[in-house]
Amino acid sequence: MAKNELTNRIRRLRFDNGEMTQQQLADRVGVTRQTIIAIEAGKYAPSLPLAFKIARAFGKPIENIFKYEDESA
Template sequence: MGSDRLSNNIRRLRFEHGQMTQQELADKVGVTRQTIIATESGRYAPSLPLAFKIAQTFGVSIEQVFQYDDEKP
């Protein structure tokens, strides 16, 4: 379910947005807290709509939240 090539800045962005908790982010994007935990730790690659919702919540572009490393084998 996860992707080794996909990294994210969700944790940093949460703290930059008033120490937002995982639960608050989960409520805003309409998923469970467990999904946020799994996404944040890279164990789950979210769907495109969810990725956009997370980016919109932080008011940044999707590339600023998720990075895809295509140089990894």
């Protein structure tokens, strides 16, 4: 069985970006704080438009924020 996993560096980037809070990031990208919490924890994969908004909020390319791993068994 294949395992697909989307990981992210949002938490690290928030702290590298002046200790941005989850609420501040949520406000910048137009979602709730709970959505940011779920994305950071890997419990929720953002839509492509939201992933681009998050990347733009940090001034980074999307591939520097999110990493998709496809592990086939």
